[in-house]
Amino acid sequence: MTQDFIDDMTERFKIGKKIHKKYVYQIILAVKKLVYDEPTMVEMEIPEGTQLTVCGDTHGQYFDLMELFRLNGTPNDKHYYLFNGDFVDRGSWSTEIALLLYAYKWLRPKAFFLNRGNHETDDMNRVYGFEGECKAKYNERIFKLFSESFSALPLATLIGTKYLVLHGGLFSDDKVTLDDIRKLDRHAQRQPGQAGLMMEMLWTDPQDEPGRGPSKRGVGMQFGPDVTKKFCENxxxxxxxxxxxxxxxxxxxxxxxxxxxxxxxxxRTGERTSTSAPTTS
Structure with a gap:
């Protein structure tokens, strides 16, 4: 992978063109192996003079991602990026976003990081659009390769021992530790299911009230400030x-x-862009 290839691909996507299927296969297969070999919780140190930007849900909004890179800078050896899941679904450019993020991961594996979100799952892709979009733009085999690569993604990233980045949130059990996340065998469970650590890492939400409460989503739960305080202190x-x-x-x-x-x-208007919050060192 080269920056020139990424630049050319980016411009092709802007005008509604695709890249050849052979390149799509190569990108997905290369990144699937890269992320499969990473731990369930990636532990990252940011070198002095290097900036890290953490980006939440992009949800197929390609032109908003382009604007974010324009305002914030593209990934390079002095500017790391961590995309925290939900790359796909809802928006109409999910395939393009997934390919662009994967291309950067292949080019800069030690400076570009990807966490899995609840939309990097088969059930959500079936309902919220990525499966149909990917099959329409390419084919079923490419969608299945994406699905396999999604299930290989890490579930969390620990930044400098002090900041835990994960897509959803915290846990139903106060005893869960970072070691439990480290030991979680994500490869033994391709999809998150309805219970357990993987599901909670992808699905839970914060609430203002103390304690825990039922989730408005019907999956997972909500956790209060006391839960977060105890987890951080522990x-x-x-x-x-x-x-x-x-x-x-x-x-x-x-x-x-x-x-x-x-x-x-x-x-999801596709018309306005807000920037994500950078963590710098």
Missing amino acids: NGLEAVIRSHEVRMDGYEVQHDGRCITDTATPP
Whole structure:
């Protein structure tokens, strides 16, 4: 993979063109192997003088992603990126976004990171559009390859021992630790199911009230500021960074600064862009 290839692909996508299927296969297969070999919780150190930008749900909004890169800079060795799941579904350019993110992962595997979201799953892709879009633009085999690669993605990233980034949120059990996440064999369970650590990492949401409550989604649960405080204290964390919900300003800080919700793109109008929140070192 080269930057020239990515630049050419980016411009082709802007005018509604595709890349040849042989390149699509190569990109997906290469990235599937890269992410499969990464741990369930990637542990990242940011070199001095390097910036990291964490981006939440892009949901097939290709031109909003282009605007984010224009405003914030494209990935390079001094500007790391972490995309925190939900690359696809809902928007009409999900295939293009997935290919672009994968191409950058292949080009810069130590400076470009991907977490799995609840929309990198078969059930959600079937209902919310990515499966149909991918089959229409390419074919069923390419969709199946994407599905296999999604199930290989890491579930969390630990930044400098102090910030845990995962798509959904925290857990129904106060005893869950970072070691439990490290030990989770995500390859033994391709889809998150209705219970367990993987499901909670992809699906839960914060609430203002203390304790835990039922989820408005019908899957997972909601967790209060006391839950976040205890988890951070038990695991030596400053904060949990998550996505999974739209925030009009691009991000929201909750739970006394310990829970940060980050969204890369605005509500799905395709017309306006909000920037994600950078973490710098």
